[in-house]
Amino acid sequence: MVNVANRLRLMRETAGISQRELARKVGVSNGTISQIEKGNSDPSVGLLKQILEGLELSIADFFEEKIQPRQKIFYAEDELVDVGSGKVKFLQMGPSTAGRKIQFLREFYEGGASTGHKSLVHEGEEAGFILSGQLEVTVGDQRRVLNAGEGYYFNSTTPHSFRNVSPEPCEIISACTPPF
Known part of the structure; x- marks a missing residue:
């Protein structure tokens, strides 16, 4: 029963x-x-x-006796999960990255906000596209300020960091595989 x-x-x-x-x-x-x-x-x-x-x-x-998990395909804006803190907001598509091969984020950096003083390093690759504002991206010994319409793609085993160099907010769409 x-x-x-x-x-x-x-x-x-x-x-x-x-x-x-x-x-x-x-x-x-x-x-x-x-x-x-x-x-x-x-x-x-x-x-x-x-x-x-x-x-x-x-x-x-x-x-039915056997339950086939149903994959959630579509996400409304209010279904994105905030996995960030402080002056950087990371809205993740899906409640968890468990069992996923990619993490997809909509990111918001307040003016002057950054990912911190310590560089990030983890397995995988990252890519992102600047929707609005400016974002300084540092990967290893390379650094560049990206504007709306520009993007990045790199191996995330290389130390990296992100910083909004403008007083205006910056919004980006990014992906990381495997999820970080």
Whole structure:
């Protein structure tokens, strides 16, 4: 017999959607989803069907014995996860890099902000594209101030750092493989 509470939570998490987002999507309260997932409430077939439509699943898919994780493909701006701190904001596509081969970020550097005094060094490669503002990129003994429309690509085993040399904010899109 299928445990509806555990199965719903697993299906929701596999879809990469929060309880609050699912509730908003299907027009029920966050508490309704929470109570079902805790096993404190059994949904009617109609309510379960409505919730599953929000996860883009059929009732047959829900009750299948083997759960096939559903890959989340599309991300809205409010679904990006802030993995930065301080004057540099790193918005990551996806809640985690576990099992991923690439980390994709939208980065914001306040005027004068940097990745710190110590250079970064890690396995892999990095690439980025400046959307607005200016960013000084230092890789080994090479340093250059990049403007909007310019980019970089390097082996990240070489010590590197980033600094906004302008008082204006800088926005970039970057990728790192494997995830850092």
